[in-house]
Amino acid sequence: MKLNRRVFLGTASAAAAALSAPAVMGQARPRVVVIGGGSGGGTAARYLATDSDGALDVTLIEPSRMYYTCYFSNLYMGGFWDFDKLGHDYGNMALRGVNIIHDWAMAVDRDAQTVTLGSGGKVSYDRLVVSPGIDFVDGAVPGWDVSKQSLMPHAYKSGTQAQLLKAQVENMREGGTYCMVAPPNPYRCPPGPYERISMVAHVLSERNPTAKILIVDPKENFSKQGLFEEGWQTHYPGMVERIGPDFGGDRVEVRPDEMEVIIDGMVEKVDVCNVIPAQKAGKIAELAGLTNDAGWAPVKPEDMRSLMDDNVFVLGDASQQGAMPKSGFSANSQAKVVSNVIRGELTGSRVFPARYSNTCWSLIATNDGVKVGASYEPGAEQIESVSSFISQTGEDAELRRQTFEESIGWYNGIVADIFG
Amino acid sequence: MPKHSLLALLMAGAVFAPAAAIAQAVPIGNPVAGAELYQYECAACHQIGEDAEHRIGPHLNRIFDRRAGSHAEFRYSEALARQGRDGLHWDFVRLDAYIENPRSLVSGTNMAYPGLEDPVERADLIAFIRAFSDQPQNIPEAAPTAFAPEVRLPPEVLAIEGDPEYGAFLSAECTTCHQRSGAHAGIPGIVGWPEEDFVVAMHAYKKRLRPHEVMQNLAQRLDDEEIAALAAYFAKLGRD
Ligand SMILES: Cc1cc2nc3c(=O)[nH]c(=O)nc-3n(C[C@H](O)[C@H](O)[C@H](O)COP(=O)(O)OP(=O)(O)OC[C@H]3O[C@@H](n4cnc5c(N)ncnc54)[C@H](O)[C@@H]3O)c2cc1C
Numbered sequence: 001m002k003l004n005r006r007v008f009l010g011t012a013s014a015a016a017a018a019l020s021a022p023a024v025m026g027q028a029r030p031r032v033v034v035i036g037g038g039s040g041g042g043t044a045a046r047y048l049a050t051d052s053d054g055a056l057d058v059t060l061i062e063p064s065r066m067y068y069t070c071y072f073s074n075l076y077m078g079g080f081w082d083f084d085k086l087g088h089d090y091g092n093m094a095l096r097g098v099n100i101i102h103d104w105a106m107a108v109d110r111d112a113q114t115v116t117l118g119s120g121g122k123v124s125y126d127r128l129v130v131s132p133g134i135d136f137v138d139g140a141v142p143g144w145d146v147s148k149q150s151l152m153p154h155a156y157k158s159g160t161q162a163q164l165l166k167a168q169v170e171n172m173r174e175g176g177t178y179c180m181v182a183p184p185n186p187y188r189c190p191p192g193p194y195e196r197i198s199m200v201a202h203v204l205s206e207r208n209p210t211a212k213i214l215i216v217d218p219k220e221n222f223s224k225q226g227l228f229e230e231g232w233q234t235h236y237p238g239m240v241e242r243i244g245p246d247f248g249g250d251r252v253e254v255r256p257d258e259m260e261v262i263i264d265g266m267v268e269k270v271d272v273c274n275v276i277p278a279q280k281a282g283k284i285a286e287l288a289g290l291t292n293d294a295g296w297a298p299v300k301p302e303d304m305r306s307l308m309d310d311n312v313f314v315l316g317d318a319s320q321q322g323a324m325p326k327s328g329f330s331a332n333s334q335a336k337v338v339s340n341v342i343r344g345e346l347t348g349s350r351v352f353p354a355r356y357s358n359t360c361w362s363l364i365a366t367n368d369g370v371k372v373g374a375s376y377e378p379g380a381e382q383i384e385s386v387s388s389f390i391s392q393t394g395e396d397a398e399l400r401r402q403t404f405e406e407s408i409g410w411y412n413g414i415v416a417d418i419f420g
Numbered sequence: 421m422p423k424h425s426l427l428a429l430l431m432a433g434a435v436f437a438p439a440a441a442i443a444q445a446v447p448i449g450n451p452v453a454g455a456e457l458y459q460y461e462c463a464a465c466h467q468i469g470e471d472a473e474h475r476i477g478p479h480l481n482r483i484f485d486r487r488a489g490s491h492a493e494f495r496y497s498e499a500l501a502r503q504g505r506d507g508l509h510w511d512f513v514r515l516d517a518y519i520e521n522p523r524s525l526v527s528g529t530n531m532a533y534p535g536l537e538d539p540v541e542r543a544d545l546i547a548f549i550r551a552f553s554d555q556p557q558n559i560p561e562a563a564p565t566a567f568a569p570e571v572r573l574p575p576e577v578l579a580i581e582g583d584p585e586y587g588a589f590l591s592a593e594c595t596t597c598h599q600r601s602g603a604h605a606g607i608p609g610i611v612g613w614p615e616e617d618f619v620v621a622m623h624a625y626k627k628r629l630r631p632h633e634v635m636q637n638l639a640q641r642l643d644d645e646e647i648a649a650l651a652a653y654f655a656k657l658g659r660d
Contacts, residue, residue, distance in 0.1 A: 047592065185558040220482075223559045323556040323565050329596060336592040352589045355641075359597075359634055360560060372561045375637055377445035377568060384445035384566035385556035387640065389633040406597075406634075409606025413597045420599075 029057040030346035033115055033125040035105040035284055037062030037090060039069075040131030040316030040331035042418040047339035049097040055347045059099045059123055061115065065089060067419070068159040070189065071328050072411055075363055077155075077166045078199030086158065088419040105132075108288035110309050127342045130290060130297070130306075131315040131331065132282025133157070134188055137295065140278035141181055142253035151256040152273040155196075156188070168272045169200050175210040176271030179261050181252055182217040183276045186296075188317045188326040190223035191372070193276055195362040198228065201236040202365055214270070215242040216263055218250035223325075224362060224372055230393045231364035281318035288312070296320035301378035302354055303341045304334050313338045322382025323374075329358045332414055354378055361407035367397070369404030445566035447547065448512065449540070454548025457541055465533075468552050477531060483510050484553035484563040488526075499528030511563055515546050568641060582615075583645070587653030590646055593638070600657060612658020618651035 034045045037060050045060040052058075066087045075081040090100050104118040108130075114122045136154070138145065144152060155165040169178060178200055182193045197213060204211040213236075222228075232240045243249045248264025254275060255261075261268045280286075280295030290297040290308050297314040298307045299321050306312040315338060316331030324330040337354040344351035359373035374388035391403065458468070465476040472479035478494040489496040489504035496504075503526050508514060518525045519542050521535040536542050554562040594610070602611035610618065624630040625639035626647075642650070 051588075185555075190558055190560060219558075221554065221559070223561065325557050325560045332596050333593065336589075340589055350585060350589075352586060355590070355593050357593060357638065358560065371634070373634055373637060374556060374560055374564075375568070375641055377566065379445040379447060379566050384447075385560075385562070385564045386445055386566055386568040387564055387637060388556065388561050389637055390561035405606040407606070410597050412603070412605065413595065413599050413607060416599050416601070416603075417595045420601075 029055060030126045031057045031059070031124060032127045032129065032342055032346070033123055034058065034060045034129040034131065035108075035115065036131040036133060036282065036316075037064070037067060037093075037100070038131060038133055038316065038331070039328035039414075039418065040335050041129060042067065042093065043332045043335035044129045044131065044313075044315060044339050045098045046093055046096060046418060047336055048342060049093075051339060052343050052347055052349070054097060056343065057099070058097065059101060059125075060090070060093065061101050061103060061105045061117065061123070062090070063102060063104045063118070065102055068162075069328065069411075069415065070156070070158040070192070071414075073155070073158045073162040074192065074196045074199045076162060077169065077196065078202045078363065080199075080363065080366075083163065086162075088415055090419070092419055105284050106287075108284070108312075110288065110312065113311065126311070126346060128312045129315060129335075129338060129342070130285055130288065130312060130318065131335070132284045132318055134279040134281065134317045134326075135283050137278040137280050140183075141275050144181075144254050144256065144275045144277060148254075148256040151259070152254060152275045154276050155274060156192075156276050165272070165274055169203055170207065172204075172208060172211060172271045174208055175212075176208070177212045177214055177268070178204065178272045179214045179216065179268070179270040179274070181254065181261070181273070181275045181277075182215055182219065182222075182249075184218045184250075184278050186326060187276070187279045189328075189360070190325050191228075191360055191362045194222060194224065194228045195364075196274070197240060198231060198235075198362070198364045201232065201239050205236050205239065211239070213240045214261075214268070215240065216249050216252050216261065217242055217244050218252075220245060223360075224370060224390065226393050227370045227391055228362075228364065231368060231370075235365040235368070279317075281314075285314060285318045290314055292320065294320065301381065301383045304338050305341075313342070322376075322379070323385035324356060324358055324376050324383055325360065327358055327360055328414065329360065329410075330356070332417065333357055356383060359410070361403065361410060363404060363407065367401040367404050369400055369402075369407050371403055371407070444569055446569060447566050448550055449543030449545070449547035451544070451547040451551060453541075454544035454546070457536075457545045458548055461533075461536060461545065465531075468549065480549055481552045482554060483515070484550060485561075486510050486553075488514075497526075497528055497530040499530075500526050512546060515549070516542055519545065582648045582652040584649065584652055584656065586646070587649035587651075590642075590650050591653050591657075594650070594654075597634075602658065611654050613651075613655060615648075615651040615655045618654060619647055622647045622650070 032048055034041045045058055049058045066089050068086045072081045076083055094100050105115050106118055107116040114124045116122050153161050153165040155161040251264045253262045261270055281291050281297050285291050285297045290306050292298050297318050299314050299319045304313050306314050315334045317326040333356050343349045356376035361371045363369050370391035372390040374385050376383045377386050466480045468480045472481050474494045478491045487504045488508040489501040519536050522529050522531045522533055556562045597607050598610045602609040622639050625635040628636050
């Protein structure tokens with residue numbers, strides 16, 4: 001006999017039965033609005049539209065016509081990936097039934113359940129999904145703000161910033177210094193800054209071998225540290241120096257007009273400076289009143305529902321959920337859980353227990369790929385990590401090449417999963 | 421992990437976690453109770469938290485995932501230093517064993533501590549200590565923060581066979597890497613396989629007969645019925 005799983009899964013099904021009534025009675029379809037068409041929001045919009053087969057009215061609000069992934073933007077800098085291949089449009093998503101509004105969400109009225117657009121119009125919702133990614137904390141690196149991002153790029157939201165930083169690295173004077181001001185925890189993509197260092201080192205070792213790389217880092221340690229340090233030693237000996245908090249890596253300020261970095265009072269002249277400031281949830285999450293004092297939007301571990309509002313779900317980098325790193329993979333994984341839950345609540349479809357996972361690949365040098373991954377389960381208060389794995393130091397070259405090829409497989413997989 | 425302590429953990433979890441229809445991650449222990457125990461059992465020799473320094477024993481910040489005996493500025497016994505050189509890294513199981521009976525893990529250790537017998541107390545203590553080590557949201561490879569739930573769904577539910585709707589839900593975890601189109605590049609295509617081959621392959625990862633860690637990790641938390649549901653789903657996807 002086939003049992004209905006919903007029976008065992010408690011609350012969601014009861015709510016679903018009540019809420020599914022309007023759709024059955026032929027009134028307006030329940031409305032879901034998604035803010036942000038990136039890894040989290042894009043996945044949610046697509047899954048909501050396709051899996052509900054038209055039973056939901058799904059609107060995506062996203063200002064850009066092309067989404068440029070941050071993932072693989074480091075590989076682009078290293079010359080391993082084309083810029084054009086980072087960009088993805090929303091054509092297929094529209095064909096799958098998502099109503100796409102290319103505009104900014106300016107405000108959310110959670111009582112009236114409406115989102116105000118940049119154009120002034122309003123869109124109403126039964127459930128809201130918020131996935132706006134990150135913004136930078138004002139004043140995090142004294143001397144730096146977004147008006148200086150062409151002198152000292154962050155290249156941490158991809159697109160043109162990545163192009164700019166790549167050009168600066170390629171045109172750096174012979175024997176010059178590339179400096180990265182690394183971010184404090186938490187930030188998107190824990191291994192991201194160090195993969196970037198690897199890619200910059202790759203370019204410099206070929207074009208400008210006497211150049212130096214300096215990392216000014218407020219953190220004691222970082223993800224895949226052993227793997228990166230081994231790789232830098234092997235592929236780029238003597239090129240990379242890292243200053244941690246014990247030597248002032250957490251006391252840094254910059255003077256963009258002079259191209260100076262001041263570390264614990266000592267002035268360093270540099271040629272390229274990549275400032276990756278401290279981060280917080282994308283502004284709209286704060287405007288919607290969904291964030292806490294730390295600047296992130298806290299959510300329930302079992303379904304990413306905002307602690308501030310039962311009708312709102314926050315995904316991806318902007319959320320504070322516990323043990324999952326802020327990554328495209330995590331955002332994609334969370335979006336599938338949210339999509340299943342929202343469909344259940346609005347159409348009465350079956351709701352299954354959350355499944356979260358993440359794998360992050362990094363490229364250290366040509367054909368030298370590494371990975372880290374974990375499985376997660378909802379705990380009582382937050383999402384918990386229950387098992388993890390990581391590539392080992394000293395692995396043979398064939399395995400590293402295969403790992404790199406898998407990362408390309410993953411890239412093509414996740415963008416097909418969202419935009420295909 | 422010794423059997424009795426796992427049992428204790430599960431019991432500790434049952435007390436600590438609210439009753440829920442769906443199995444939740446099992447907490448390591450109760451960190452609040454652990455904080456109190458720490459004061460009583462360890463604080464005389466070990467500092468922990470902001471600005472902690474070595475005292476009679478080394479400070480215990482970031483002890484998880486650390487190689488044993490690896491603070492260069494601390495004078496360890498030769499016995500503990502040797503265990504470190506042999507590759508002993510501190511994780512839940514090793515900490516549990518060391519706290520239960522320091523000499524059982526490191527015969528010549530000069531940690532003059534008689535050991536803590538009660539497994540629930542040890543779990544609470546370790547849950548408290550865990551908070552001062554690297555967190556997975558920042559360092560994804562860091563030690564787990566909880567244990568996987570033993571049973572995900574009630575047994576009646578597990579009796580369902582090859583449920584395609586559940587398969588569709590579960591498949592979303594796979595399509596981040598394996599394309600629905602069946603494309604085979606970098607990551608193999610898994611669409612349109614005979615169901616039996618699919619099931620056998622998944623069990624081989626689950627049993628760690630096949631070596632790939634990404635797939636081992638994913639397969640580990642799939643039970644027989646879930647694997648069956650996935651096999652049915654991906655087989656059908658190939659026919660559609
Ligand atoms: C250099 C680098 C490398 C990375 N590498 C990897 C990797 O290898 N693997 C991996 O998994 N992750 C990687 N990441 C992380 C990944 O890019 C992010 O974690 C992921 O994109 C987060 O998804 P999101 O939906 O939260 O935000 P985003 O993908 O940033 O999407 C947010 C979207 O919201 C839109 N938006 C913002 N505000 C509004 C508003 N008010 N109204 C409407 N729309 C709005 C934005 O335009 C944007 O499109 C990397 C990141 C960087 C910087």
